[in-house]
Amino acid sequence: MSVTSSEGLTIAATSTWNVRVGRAARRLRWAGALACLMTVCAVYHWTIYVPQPDRPHVLTILDRAANVGIAAAMLLSALLLGLRCLARLHVIDTSSRVELIGLAAGTGLGLMSLAVLGLGMAHLYYPLVFAILLAVLPWCLRKELGLLRSLLPDWRTLATGATGVQSKSGSFWNRSARVYLAFISLLMLGFVFLRDMTVPSVWTGYDSYQYHWAVPVLLLQSHGMRAFPGWAHANLPFNTEMLNLVALSFHAPEAALLIQDSFGLLTAMLIYAVVRRHFTVAVAWLAVTAYATVPLYIAYTSQSFVETAVVYYGFAALLLLVRWLAALLCTGVQHYHLLALGGMFLGFAMGVKYTALEYVPGTLLLLLAGIAVYARRGPAQPGRKWKDSALAFLVFGIAAVGAFMPWAL
Secondary structure, eight states: OHHHHHHHHHHHHHHHHHHHHHHHHHHHHHHHHHHHHHHHHHHHIIIIITTOTTSOOTTHHHHHHHHHHHHHHHHHHHHHHHHHHHHHTTOGGGSOHHHHHHHHHHHHHHHHHHHHHHHHHTTOOOHHHHHHHHHHHHHHTHHHHHHHHHHTHHHHTTTTTOSSSOOOOOSSSSHHHHHHHHHHHHHHHHHHHHHTTSOOOTTTTHHIIIIITHHHHHHHHHTSOOOOTTOGGGGSOOHHHHHHHHHHHTTOHHHHHHHHHHHHHHHHHHHHHHHHTTSOHHHHHHHHHHHHTOHHHHHHTTTTOSHHHHHHHHHHHHHHHHHHHHHHHHHOOOOHHHHHHHHHHHHHHHHHOGGGGGHHHHHHHHHHHHHHHHHHHSOSOHHHHHHHHHHHHHHHHHHHHHHHGGGTO
16 A cells, blocks of 8 residues: 555656646747747847848848847846835735736836936946846846746736636626727727837927937937036936937837837736726726727827826826825724835836926825824824824835935936
8 A cells, every 4th residue: 555655656746747847848948939039130130120220121020029029128127126126115915916017017117217327327328238237137036037927827817807806797797898898908008019119200209309319319329327518308307218228229219119108008007906906807997998098198109208107107106105095094004115115106207207296295195194094093102103104204205205316416
């Protein structure tokens, strides 16, 4: 009996090992094929397309694939960096998968913008430097790469609502309605992606050619940060323009468009997550559809305008403050990590464009509401209530000022 049991355990262990080896081999084959494809596209981009910009190219699709690869590498690095930051702030265990990816990518893109600013202060604006960083960063954050892999299955069940609380079928909110709304939302996002495959015209992309792209190009020529006396547009904070700078260093303007418009996708993910927390999947997709079909949103995409980033960071800051306020209502306990992350997002928003100051009154109202709630639901000691409330303001303010301060130095 014991021999039979030991043989069974050996067979089971061998079978498990073979399954793992098979999965690793498949992943290695896919990674190798993708690496070969991107190598071909990169060689075509650098040796054929970029040196001859004034002639038509039959294989332009290879250049566009290289642009998509550059944007994907930047987003992957930002996502892994954001996951590391959210893990330090203990936000991962309290967020849904969709919300976690949306917050992590935005956090990473904001930190990447400040890192590019730091490289400019050291006069290291060279394509080789950016290429090395984009290649090394995922390897340094391979632990977060495993975490990201565990989050991806949620994408397969996003439209059907297999995760979380199951939605109730009714006369209208049935599976066909969910699929229809998801199709409309993805269709609009796909339309934005296709528009990003061509650079904007001079008329619609005037601001981009005047400073959103012009300033990064001049900084690349200087290989570092510099001042532009008398040029008002060039002396403002340029958070997301730093991301344009990385893409333009590889002569990839379409990648710059994709990075800017990725903030619209991240906003849609946060909208889906916050609505899904309280309503059904169909209602969540309806909210995303309502956002993705706003004419002004469509007009601002594919132009490398920064308004999509301002909307994302402002919405994320307000979302985190609402989560902090909800936690106070439920438990009466301060969650300073939510305040720190919300303040960071507000600082990133102000570093994108000065119009983000319009978010400050809303954040102050939420903070005051939280203090009022904490005064009633918090600990019995009055002195501690005032100290904790002052600390909440301090944490949020330091995070906001700290994220914006590098541009004021």
